[in-house]
Amino acid sequence: MGSPFEYAPAPESRAVVDIAPAYGLFIDGEFTEAAGGKVFKTVSPATEEVLSEVAHGSAEDVDRAVGAARKAFEKWSALPGAERAKYLFRIARIIQERSRELAVLETLDNGKPIRETRDTDLPLVAAHFFYYAGWADKLDHAGFGADPRPLGVAGQVIPWNFPLLMLAWKIAPALATGNTVVLKPAETTPLSALFFADICRQAGLPKGVVNIVTGDGSTGAALVSHPGIDKVAFTGSTAVGKAIARGIAGTDKRVTLELGGKGxxxxxxxxxxxxxxxxxxxxxxxxxxxxxxxxxxxxxxxxxxxxxxxxxxxxxxxxxxxxxxxxxxxxxxxxxxxxxxxxxxxxxxxxxxxxxxxxxxxxxxxxxxxxxxxxxxxxxxxxxxxxxxxxxxxxxxxxxxxxxxxxxxxxxxxxxxxxxxxxxxxxxxxxxxxxxxxxxxxxxxxxxxxPTSPFGGYKESGYGREGGRHGLEAYLAPSSPEGEH
Amino acid sequence: MPTITPAFADVAASDGALRRFLHGLPGVDAVGLEARAASLGTRSIKTTAKAYAIDLAISMIDLTTLEGADTPGKVRALAAKAQHPDPTDRTTPATAAVCVYPDMAPTAVAALAGSTVKVASVATAFPAGRASLAVKLADTRDAVAAGADEIDMVIDRGAFLAGHYLKVYEEIRAVKEAAGAARLKVIFETGELSTYDNIRRASWLGMLAGADFIKTSTGKVGVNATPANTLLMLEAVRDFRAQTGVQVGVKPAGGIRTSKDAVKFLVLVNETAGADWLDSHWFRFGASSLLNDLLMQRQKLSTGRYSGPDYVTVD
Amino acid sequence: MSTVDATTRLSVLKTYKLYVGGKFPRSESGRVYEVTDSKGAWLANAPLSSRKDARDAVVAARKAFGGWSGATAYNRGQVLYRVAEMLEGRRGQFVREVADAEGLSKQKAAAAVDAAVDRWVWYAGWTDKIAQVVGGANPVAGPFFNLSTPEPTGVVTVLAPQDSSFLGLVSVIAPVIATGNTAVVVASERSPLPALSLGEVLATSDLPGGVVNVLSGRTAEIAAPLATHQDVNGIDLTGADEVLAKELEIAAADNLKRVLRPRATDWTGDPGTHRLTAFLETKTVWHPTGAVGASGSSY
Missing domain, CATH: 3.40.309.10 (Aldehyde Dehydrogenase; Chain A, domain 2)
Structure with a gap:
């Protein structure tokens, strides 16, 4: 029984987004090819149309990216919090300015409705950066002791269901607390992270503070097992989460895992x-x-x-x-x-x-x-x-x-x-x-x-919280209580 | 009068029974209701769908004048506009009705003779409803005698808020009887009922008492029709039909001024009560200024250029 | 009748037993091992716990979790304070046991026991404060009431420090149970007697049975099944050496146990809050608010 009130097609214009035919890895502030020159295609799941070709990061590329992040860490972590905050505020604002473009891009690459990217994903992405920007110069008052220190280089692996939002959940608190990051977006949704690299460029973010290495599971595995990172942040399947937890056993790496559910x-x-x-x-x-x-x-x-x-x-x-x-x-x-x-x-x-x-x-x-x-x-x-x-x-x-x-x-x-x-x-x-x-x-x-509300699981849904004051903890080394060293 | 359905035969047996029934209806979460209404408000209605919606909205308007300053001249002008809303385009549908005070009903009846446009008259000491039942019934009979096809009554909000549901129920039934063949619209003045739970209770109370339409507002208080309260009432008529087989109409009134708003309300109808309500027999807009905005949008659609207030009639 | 001279009286030796589910069972294995003082002299036999003892302890801890985590924070504080009271009364016994176990002078052992008593008092005071420190309202951008509160993780395995048989032991148990977790404690392998005696104190301190369970034996042997146990939610690896800790952390990943890694610790120092927060989950609850009467019909 059809309704006489049939809604005519009301497509959002694709013209607001300009997708390049190919993208490299974003390492040390530059787009570069993957070491082996390997690439993979990303398609629109709604049409199977190829959207772009993206560099397939290898272990060597991950190593380069971690090196760049390590190099950038020294200056970035030494910046006054208020200065780091201003970079994050800039990023938040540019995201707001470019939100229509990013919403369309995300919808193309992910397949989710424009109504959601426009009304949920993008507003939350900007809000997340805005929220953590404000923390950057207030960490002494966050309840983790006086002068809490960043951990170093964070290796972050995110899923395809909310590509840009998960990027925001990972990068915003990491940067606010003075860490630098190497982020691996999901294999099927790499584009919004690469556009984010351009936003970092527009914001004038120092080179190497954010590095984006695209690729598949092997790229992610190379990242989380890299000895040069201090922190693993992973959102994805419980099986991979368990493998990561095993992999970091016996190291000093900190980890947060946001895994599956059956709510x-x-x-x-x-x-x-x-x-x-x-x-x-x-x-x-x-x-x-x-x-x-x-x-x-x-x-x-x-x-x-x-x-x-x-x-x-x-x-x-x-x-x-x-x-x-x-x-x-x-x-x-x-x-x-x-x-x-x-x-x-x-x-x-x-x-x-x-x-x-x-x-x-x-x-x-x-x-x-x-x-x-x-x-x-x-x-x-x-x-x-x-x-x-x-x-x-x-x-x-x-x-x-x-x-x-x-x-x-x-x-x-x-x-x-x-x-x-x-x-x-x-x-x-x-x-x-x-x-x-x-x-x-x-x-x-x-x-x-x-962004103010902590999110994360009990039991095999993972550990650690993202969002809110709680979300800072994952990226800070608490100042040692007197008895501990 | 027989009760509306055997399923609810005992509901109005006593004040206590009616209260228990109404208070047993599912509660309404305000934030969730408003979020749903807002979400439906983001539907993008374009091209052919928009043309359909605009004509449908025009055909659902109860073109209204309810002022102390109303004169026969004003009412005749409105009646003319109702029959031919856009004199430059005879394909424009007529509105559903003209809505006036009872003393203006004879003028409206005369002016609309032979047309499809109905005459609706407010009654029952509109808008406050603060009069004795005898006066309210006399008011109703007066309007019906004058030839009104539809009666827009107000409920006794004081009695409702005091919990005297049976009094409200019996008053509606009495007015329904006095209205005879005229269709009865029951106005809740949702802005005065204040809570969504009350609006849901009032909706069921009105329908159980025999309302042909349930209507949000008089247009005379601060808060009139909103997407949320209309959505709630659409849920009520939908559920009522599912349980009794009886279909009741809905009329949001007051505060709907733009085509965009009207289209949003039609989306609410379409996706809540369903296509069966997409008809002027089952859904109305109580409005006056809305019509001209719809006409300008209609002109834009047919000519491709934006219209202006000089190209629609001032009445 | 003749009386026996105090110097010649044969003392009554204590049979040390496990503390599981509020009871004092022998090891299911039926085996014991020799515990000696720092100079190698025999002190007592301690139960050599088996995998099955570990399993029983987890069952007891799980059974106790609902009641203990559901008790009011005030009540948990009172119980922890009661432990301090009971301990104070048996100070002499523990000074002796600690001195023997760790080869300390009476004076140093006494200082350790006093510090342990004070540690119970410190954590007794934390039970009804930690939620206010780590929880709170979140100002979300919408018509919602949003509150984060800490909740205990569940059943936690605690590998007590090997070197500090009592102060260290108390320092790792008290924070775990203060927040409502229940614990399966593996005592210091070489010096388990103070831990086994602590069980006797806990049993008379209004602490519900099963909230703390104390096992003695080979740490590596008992810890292995506990680290893989699917009904254990967290593990404190303090008493594990580097190799064992890594092994157990890998095993713990099977059900994503929360892991507290070992680190060098001066047990006399300020404990801070990290041992309290290590086994807490954050639960965030949302509820719509709406505004009273704002739109004429808003709630």
């Missing part, structure tokens, strides 16, 4: 139902569900199960899937063929294990990587789709009878990144929130982010 979104029978439905949708379909803190397990109280499911299905039928550059698109493309294959396989496992699959009617584009919004009912804790992170637009619906059962099921996972609570009863929110083993708990809301 429970708990809807009680006294929830504000319409907002809960919106929260469920935001929780699992924001960024096509490719969010580590996604609310991928819906735990709904049995007494309102049908009502919530009906509302949810009706709401999913209004989701607009398609061209990510269209301003009315709610769900864009899956980031890569590889990720699409993973989502597809897990969804098939869900069916094979007896869960009931449902998707609204929606036409998917013929080229590119697409997956329809999907929900599974009749799911139990024993199902693979209730335990494994799918990282896609797939919601598993489970039921519970009492708050105790909800908490027990929510916590019954190796992960502990996020959780949601929907109820109008204040004491229930507080009681349940305090018992959930998760680093971020959204009550009557979901997937909200802010």
């Amino acid at each position: 429970a979104n708990i809807v009680f029978d006294d929830a504000p139902v319409d907002q809960a439905v919106e929260g469920i949708v935001t929780g699992i379909f924001f960024n096509q569900g490719q969010v580590c803190c996604a609310g991928s397990r819906l735990l709904v109280q049995e007494s309102v199960h049908e009502e919530v499911l009906d509302s949810l299905k009706r709401r999913l039928s209004t989701l607009r899937v398609g061209d990510p550059l269209d301003k009315n698109t709610d769900l864009g493309a899956i980031n890569s063929a590889e990720q699409l294959a993973r989502i597809t396989a897990l969804a098939e496992t869900g069916e094979a294990e007896g869960a009931e699959r449902w998707s609204p009617e929606c036409e998917l584009p013929s080229s590119g990587y697409w997956f329809a919004p999907t929900l599974f009912t009749n799911v139990t804790q024993a199902h693979t789709i209730a335990r494994d992170e799918i990282f896609g637009p797939v919601l598993s619906v489970l039921t519970f009878r009492t708050p105790e059962e909800a908490v027990a099921k929510a916590n019954n996972t190796q992960y502990g990144l996020s959780a949601g609570i929907w109820t109008e009863k204040g004491s229930r929110i507080l009681a349940v929130a305090s018992r959930l083993r998760a680093g971020v708990v959204w009550a009557n809301t979901f997937n909200k982010f802010d």
Whole structure:
């Protein structure tokens, strides 16, 4: 049943962004070719169009980049905090100026809707730099002792789901605290980091303070295992996170890991139902569900199960899937063929294990990587789709009878990144929130982010916090208590 | 009068029963509601969709004048405008209705005779509603006798806020009866109800009592129609139909002045209540200045150049 | 009846036992090992804990976690203070044990015991303050109430320092449990007796059973299963040497345990807060606020 009110295509113009046919590595303030001259292509996941060719950094390139960062560290860390702050403020402002361009670029390279890059990613990126800029000259008052020192060179590896935002989460606190960085963007989304290199140039950032080495997993592995770095910051899969934790054992390297999740979104029978439905949708379909803190397990109280499911299905039928550059698109493309294959396989496992699959009617584009919004009912804790992170637009619906059962099921996972609570009863929110083993708990809301708000996991979702005052800790060597040396 | 549906037969059996029912409705989280309304407000409605929306919006307008200074001349001018909003372009749809005070209803009826445009009359001691039930009913009958097709009544906000839900309910039912064949729009004055929970309760109260339309505001207080309160009322009519099979219309009124705003409201309708409400029989805008902005946008779409206030009529 | 002269009276030797789940079991292995003083003279036999003792200790610690982490911070502070009180009363015993264990003069041993008592008092005072120091409200740019609070990590394995059998021991246990974690403590391998005796103090200090569990034996042997244990959330490697520490850190990565690496420490110094924060998670809770009456219909 089509609506007579069909929204005409409203594409954002691609003309605001000028993508070069090829990009080198950004080392010591210069774009250079990779040592072996190797390159790889980055494509638009919505169309499979090749956007650019990007240098494939080798161990040798990583070594050069770490050397440049080390060299830059001396002067950068010695700068008065207020001066470092001004560089970061400059960066924040240039990001704001260029946000339309960056939003379109990010949408092209990642496949996520322009509505999200424009309204969520880019504003948060600028805000993050703005927030940490202000810390740079106030570190003495941050609660980590007097005169806390930077660690040195940070090796940072980021994922493809929020390429520029994850870059901001990594680079802003590192620079504010006086560290220098070598950052490896994800293989499938290298472009916004390379544009960021240009922003560093415009901001006049000293050479070598930020180095961008593009490449694949081997490039990242070379970076995190490089003996010349003092700090590893990684966001990505739990498997790689564990490998990094093993790799740095016995060294002095500090590490923060922001890994996977299987967030429970708990809807009680006294929830504000319409907002809960919106929260469920935001929780699992924001960024096509490719969010580590996604609310991928819906735990709904049995007494309102049908009502919530009906509302949810009706709401999913209004989701607009398609061209990510269209301003009315709610769900864009899956980031890569590889990720699409993973989502597809897990969804098939869900069916094979007896869960009931449902998707609204929606036409998917013929080229590119697409997956329809999907929900599974009749799911139990024993199902693979209730335990494994799918990282896609797939919601598993489970039921519970009492708050105790909800908490027990929510916590019954190796992960502990996020959780949601929907109820109008204040004491229930507080009681349940305090018992959930998760680093971020959204009550009557979901997937909200802010530079002042610490983010990070319990258990196998990783350790360390990004954002807020807490986020500084990962980049500072606390002044030694008297007894320790 | 029979109750609206067996499912809710006992709901209004007593003040206590009605209170329990209304207070048992799901709560509304204000921030979430407003965020959803704002998010739908970012829909980009272009070209053909915009043309469709503008004509639809024009056809949904209750072109309104509710001033102490109203005269027959003013009402006749409005009636003329309602039938042919853009004298230079006869393809422009007529508005849904002209909305006036009861004493102006005969003038409006005469001026609109033979047209598709309905006559809506406010009643029940609009806008305060501070009169006895007898006066309110007389006011209603007066408007109906004058030929009004639609009655826009106000609820007793004082009684509602004091928790006397049954009093409000019975008053609506009495007015509904007095209105006879005229369609009844029930105005909540959402700005005075103050909370979203109250708006949801008032919506259900109004629908249970037999409202044909639920309407946000009189246009006479500080806060009138907003995307959020209209979204909430659209959720209410959607849920009410799902539970009773009865479809009720929605009318945001006051404060909607631009085409851009109107299109946003239509997006709310489209994505909340659904396509069944995309019709002047089920959705109205209570507005006056909105029409000229829609007309200018319409001219822009058809000619490709921006219009100006000299190219639409001042009424 | 004849009386025995004090000089000829045969003393009653103490059988040292583990402290697990509030009880004093022997090692499941049925084995003991000789503990000697700094000059090599026999002091006592200590239980030689096995993997199964470690497993039992984790079960006990997990069982105790809900109650202990859910207790009020005030209550935890009172319990920790009670430990100091109990310890003060048994000062003589611990001075003797520490002197024997570490080859210290009575005076130096007494100083160490006094410092250990004071350390319990220091951490007793921290229980209801650390949340205010490391947590707080976050001023997010939106209509949300946003609060970060620290929460205990869970079950923490603590490898007590090898050199400081009592002051060091207390300095690593107290911060772990002050914040609501429960602990499986591996005592100093060579000098486990003060740790085993501490169990007796803890058992009479209102500390719920299982909050602290004390194992004695070969550190490397007991630590290995604890480092790989999937139901242990953190590990303090203070008592491990460089080689063992690396090995255990690698094993700990299996379930991403929080790891506190060993570092040279003067146990008499200011402890700071890093041992408190090493086994804390930060939980951030968001809730919409909305504004009262601002738009005429806002909440």
